[in-house]
Each structure stands twice: as C-alpha cells, then as structure tokens.
Amino acid sequence: MITNDHELITEMRMLRDQVMGVTDMVVVTTDGLLIAADTGEAVDLDRLAAVAAATLGLAAGSGKAMNKGAPRQTTAEYSDGFLVVRPVGAVALMAVLGDLGMDVARLHVQSQAVAERINRLLTAPEEAEAASR
Amino acid sequence: MSVANPSPSPGNALSVPMRPAATLRLIQAMADTPAAELNGTLQVDGNPGGVFHLAHGSVVAVDSPGAPSVATILLRTGRISEADWAAASGASEAPGEVAAQLAARTLIGPAELQAMCLMTVLDGAFAVTVGRIDDCRLVRDEATPWPKGQDGVEPAGLFGETERRLRALAARRVPVSPYWDRMVRTGLAANSLSGSEPGLRRRILERVNGRRSCRDIAFLLGRGLYAVTMEVAGLLGEELLALSSRAAVPAPQEEPPAERQSGKLPRRRRGASGITDSLPPPEPPPSLRLPFRLRPRNFGREANKPDERSQ
Numbered sequence: 001m002i003t004n005d006h007e008l009i010t011e012m013r014m015l016r017d018q019v020m021g022v023t024d025m026v027v028v029t030t031d032g033l034l035i036a037a038d039t040g041e042a043v044d045l046d047r048l049a050a051v052a053a054a055t056l057g058l059a060a061g062s063g064k065a066m067n068k069g070a071p072r073q074t075t076a077e078y079s080d081g082f083l084v085v086r087p088v089g090a091v092a093l094m095a096v097l098g099d100l101g102m103d104v105a106r107l108h109v110q111s112q113a114v115a116e117r118i119n120r121l122l123t124a125p126e127e128a129e130a131a132s133r
Numbered sequence: 134m135s136v137a138n139p140s141p142s143p144g145n146a147l148s149v150p151m152r153p154a155a156t157l158r159l160i161q162a163m164a165d166t167p168a169a170e171l172n173g174t175l176q177v178d179g180n181p182g183g184v185f186h187l188a189h190g191s192v193v194a195v196d197s198p199g200a201p202s203v204a205t206i207l208l209r210t211g212r213i214s215e216a217d218w219a220a221a222s223g224a225s226e227a228p229g230e231v232a233a234q235l236a237a238r239t240l241i242g243p244a245e246l247q248a249m250c251l252m253t254v255l256d257g258a259f260a261v262t263v264g265r266i267d268d269c270r271l272v273r274d275e276a277t278p279w280p281k282g283q284d285g286v287e288p289a290g291l292f293g294e295t296e297r298r299l300r301a302l303a304a305r306r307v308p309v310s311p312y313w314d315r316m317v318r319t320g321l322a323a324n325s326l327s328g329s330e331p332g333l334r335r336r337i338l339e340r341v342n343g344r345r346s347c348r349d350i351a352f353l354l355g356r357g358l359y360a361v362t363m364e365v366a367g368l369l370g371e372e373l374l375a376l377s378s379r380a381a382v383p384a385p386q387e388e389p390p391a392e393r394q395s396g397k398l399p400r401r402r403r404g405a406s407g408i409t410d411s412l413p414p415p416e417p418p419p420s421l422r423l424p425f426r427l428r429p430r431n432f433g434r435e436a437n438k439p440d441e442r443s444q
Contacts (some may be wrong), residue, residue, distance in 0.1 A: 016344075017313070018180075020181050020198045020312065020348060021198055023344075023349070025408070050284070070413060072161075079208070079215040079273045087219060099349065099352045100201075100208075101197035101200075101202070101205060101348075101352050102198065106180070106198075123370075
C-alpha cells in the first residue's frame, strides 16, 4: 500500500536534501506495510520495510526487557553506510539509509521534526473525521 | 583518525562572524600564530560544517560530512579491505597509530598514506568552505595527541589553495553546487558511454541518476569532492549532463509553513486524493488511516535511471 501523497513525499525529499549522505527513505507501518518511499531503484522496498519494522520491534522488546522505555531511534553503522529507524507516532516508522559520510548528528535533529510532521499527515484525516462526527 | 574534541571554555573559544570569508580570514590568522602554540581544533558549524584538526601550527586533518575521509577512500576504492582496516584501526585510536599499523601490515606505504592525508585535508577544507558556514570556534588544546612528526598543511597554504579551488569552480562555464545540485544524463552521454570515455568521467556518468549530488558520487567512488565536482562541471559544460531540479538550500533554521506559524496543525483536504472517484474505500486498519490513491510500486523513484548501492 504505497501512496503518492505529495506532502509525504515532499517531507522525505526535504530530509534527503537537508541531511548530507541520506540516500533512501521509506515510511512503513509498525507491522511492516510500506506506506511511501523515496528510494533509488536498487533498494528492495519490501525487504527494507520488513527489516525496518523488525529492527524497531527488536529495539522495543529490548527496551521493555531492560526497563528502558520505548525506542526513540536505532542507528546501525555498517562498513558501507547506515540504517536509521525511528518511530512515527504510534502506528508507523521511518527508515533512512545513508552512505558512509552521512551526517548522523544532523539526521538525529532533523528526523525528529520530520517524524512529527509525517505523523500529522498520517493521522490528520482520522482526527478530522472524528471531529466532524 | 580523529581526535576527541575538548569542550570549549570561555577562555579559549573564539567566535567569528558567520561568513565564509570570516573562516578564511581565521585560517589566515592562524598562519600568523606561532606554530608551537597552535594545537587543538577549529570547529566549523554549518552545512556540512566540519572540524579542522591542528597540531603544531599545521592542519593535520579535516573531518566533514561533505568530503570522503581517508578511510572512505581506501575502502571504497578497494585499496584495503574492511577487515584490514578494522584490524589496523582497532589496535589504537591514537592519531598516527593507524598509519603505523597499516604500514606495519604492508597494506599501504607511509608516503602514500601521507599523500592521501594531505589530499583529504585540502579536500575537506574545500568541502567546508563551499558549503554554508554559521559559526566557527578555535578550541585550543595543548594535550592534542597528534604525534610531533605528523605532517600537515600550513594554514596559509591551505587558505591559498582553498581560495583557488573556490575561484576555479566559480569560473566554470556551468558552476555546480557540490551539495544542492543533482544531475541527469543527456542524450549525448549515451554516445559517450558507448565509446571510449576514459576513467573518472565514465564512472561519474555511470553513476549519475538524478538523485545524486557531486558529494554523493564522490563518496560512491571514493574520490575527492573537488575532483568530482570539477569533472561534473566539465560534463555539464559539454552538455553530457544537465542539472536536475536544484534542491532548496536548507536555511539555518527552516521557517515553518504559514499554516504552522498560525499555530494550526496541517490538515489533509477531504477527497483531495480522488480515491472516492475511482475506487471503493478500502477497509482501514483499526488505528491508521491511509486514504491515499494506490500507485505502482515504483513510485517515488526516478525512472529509467540506473542505480547502484555498491561497486
């Protein structure tokens, strides 16, 4: 279920423009259903969506087991880049792929605001509908 | 090859005006400082920003997200393997020790490594100054652990070379921003690729996909930012490449949209997606509405452009 929502795509592209080294990004439901993507052609979207959901799920389980609360972000550094996963509200998450030189500190700051805006975009219709009832 | 950044204290932190020229002036000012007194870092805030490492009056390293480091260049070009780098860098984190480890393992000669370090210093200075600079601080640290014999670049020389590079880029027929411009291939590029286009130009042409900046391609290839940017400028001038839409240069503090400035949350307009005109409404999940029109799975990607995750 991938969307063409213009505002959602714009948010993702803005993050890529603002943070050096960001190469790809997806927004996914917490159970791994792809919502939107801004990626190159070589990225396997379904696999990235599943991996992102599993990564955050594992982090949430670890946090619970260690009494550390809910995860705010997971960052995995590999020999050829980064995978960063962050929750988007209570029902979705965003996964960011970056190259070796990605500005992780800037991503941490910018992605927080982006996650909040994406959460509003995802939940606003439901809020509006509830308000109209 | 990095140095722990000490916390700036009021006594040794120096704020300068927020202009690239100010940074260049500061580098110039460093040249006038007695060499023995200049140990520490010049921390440049901005986008991409960076950190200049200073030892005994010379700039011995520049770390910046805008330009590939020595490690990135060695790894991306296949000069050394990840395992070899991990073994060499894991032995000691002290600057200079990695070089000694690499030399001891006969992975790369000290002279070659030194040349690469100097090249990345020049490239890092270019990367920082060609970007946006908000502020910079000179943080003196007499305990900087760089070895005494570590060669670096004199600030005056670095200042001159960086200025020359900035002028050279600005003088190109099609000046290109290494960070904010993205390129696409033109029809002429296909002919060029099918012919005998040499070396770096071919590799750049192969990796241009409309999403990547010069900086992204430099990291992919493990080449210097300046070298890649100048080649791209040349390819643009020869019309083998064309500029894609330029990304909006991020401001230091992005202004929120007018709707958010007014304190209202952004709202989706009812029916804006057109879903009710074409498809029956899908059964929504219990906690998340996705009232968007379904699209082919390749949406959001640049069409007909090759991509590459690794070389």
